[in-house]
Amino acid sequence: MDFYRQLADTHDWQPVAATPMLRAGDRHPVLAEIRQRLVLLGDLPYLTPSRDPVYFDDELRLALEHFQQRHGLKPDGIWGPRSRAALNVPPRTRYRQLxxxxxxxxxxxxxxxxxxxxxxxxxxxxxxxxxxxxxxxxxxxxxxxxxxxxxxxxxxxxxxxxxxxxWNVPSGITYRDILPALEQNPDYLQEHSLELVQGYGPGMRRLPFSELDFERLYRGERPQQRFWQAPGxxxxxxxxxxxxxxxxxxxxxxxxxxxxxxxxxxxxxxxxxxxxxxxxxxxxxxxxxxxxxxxxxxxxxxxxxxxxxxxxxxxxxxxxxxYWTAWLDDERTLQFREDIYGLDRQDLAAVPDSDRP
Incomplete structure (x- = not known):
């Protein structure tokens, strides 16, 4: 955590320019900047300066794979949009995440x-x-x-x-996913092995789709209609x-x-x-x-x-x-993940400015 705090105090990098996909053997000016950031983050050991910093060599590929692995990306050693997005996250943001x-x-x-x-x-x-x-x-x-x-x-x-x-299909899934799909495809229920039923347990009764009544689908007086899928x-x-x-x-x-x-x-x-x-x-x-x-x-x-x-x-x-978006794994390697639900932003916004790192 101190490492990222110190990095945030000394570096505030700008986004790496968008490029086509890059892989080992390619040559591109942006590779020099990528190489420098991977050195700063510890993914690329800094032994001696590269003789050709804009060439995608095996050393850079291995460093990129390590970076991808600890950011939950496919560790294929290929530079693409998802690797670029992860590398563009500023050190200050990473420190707050930690x-x-x-x-x-x-x-x-x-x-x-x-x-x-x-x-x-x-x-x-x-x-x-x-x-x-x-x-x-x-x-x-x-x-x-x-x-x-x-x-x-x-x-x-x-x-x-x-x-x-x-599977007793919940009403939320029915109205959010199934009914819109049914409007587009009248055969959606049959294609997905869904049945129209009413009642539960031994008293459950299967109904033909021709009896589908939207006024009774998960609403109205009992017995209500609903969608169901048999085991299998x-x-x-x-x-x-x-x-x-x-x-x-x-x-x-x-x-x-x-x-x-x-x-x-x-x-x-x-x-x-x-x-x-x-x-x-x-x-x-x-x-x-x-x-x-x-x-x-x-x-x-x-x-x-x-x-x-x-x-x-x-x-x-x-x-x-x-909901952990940053942690130390069993090998003591720092792992980061995307804030997929926005809870990091939400929790940080709730912290008073005077207490925010």
Whole structure:
């Protein structure tokens, strides 16, 4: 943190000029400026001055890959718009980012479960981590809420695991996403395996789409109409769902769209958290209690049967969603992430000018 404060006191750089994509072997005048900034930030070791500072050599490529990795970018060593945007952030902004996140992390540690067993989803990092006795034992990529449906900050406990979940489409998703799509494509419901239903549980009744009544869709007297999707491999919740009580009705679940995890920016959901390998987390949370008499995992047997079942965890496990845009990783490398929901700007604006760094 002191490093960025000192850098802010001595350097206030201007934006690097926009260029075409640049890669190893290219030559461009802007590369000299990029090289200088990577030296100042510690990504490029300053041993001897480059004999050809405008040439994109392997030394610069490795330094750019390191910079990209610690800013949550695809570490491909190619200079492009996202790398340029990250490198253009002034040192003063980075220092304030560190200052804000130091307080967030202190508050997080104060609320941690005493036994050290917990799940943490860091929203700007698009990442889920699971800890046992304070030690990380599992990490995977996550997908979080888009700007119009932000994943909330929650502290709760995972209590149950639902297998082969069905999807009761929330009214917000229906009116924000589905109805506009239906106006453009009359076959949208069929193409996405959505059904029109009324009622819940054993009393739920499927209705033909011809009976769709917008005056009764999530409104009016009961029984109201709503959209629903049956369990199955194409269900948006995947094959398992982790439930934890919260005021926002969000949960953690799998997804049939595994290709989205390969994208560096992963805010695609409607507020819930999709995780890359839910079965690995399920094994950890269930422990020996999750193994059947025949030595198989109970959840795997139930999934294979296609039956919708809810299993209680042997012990509830704490879960936290956090908003850290700067932190030290396990290798003591400083990581930065984009302020995707604008909370850094919001929290900094709430600080009196006299107290702002």
């Amino acid at each position: 200052w804000l996140n130091r307080d967030r992390q202190l508050q997080f540690r104060r609320q941690l479960a005493a036994d050290g067993y917990y799940v943490q989803v860091n929203i700007p990092a698009y990442e889920m981590r699971y800890f046992e006795a304070g030690q990380e034992v599992l990490r995977m990529r996550a997908i979080v809420g888009k700007l119009k449906a932000k994943t909330p900050l929650v502290a709760s406990r995972i209590r149950t695991l639902e297998l082969n979940p069905d 491999p194409q269900n948006p919740l995947g094959l398992m769902k982790f439930n934890f009580p919260n005021d926002y009705l969000v949960y953690m679940h799998g997804t049939p769209n595994a290709y989205l995890f390969d994208k560096p920016v992963r805010n695609f959901s409607s507020g819930c958290i999709r995780i890359e390998y839910p079965e690995e987390l399920a094994r950890r949370l269930l422990g020996p209690a999750g193994i059947s008499e025949t030595g198989t995992w109970r959840f795997e047997d139930i999934i294979a049967s296609g039956e919708n079942r809810v299993l209680s965890l042997p012990q509830p496990v704490a879960v936290y969603t956090t």
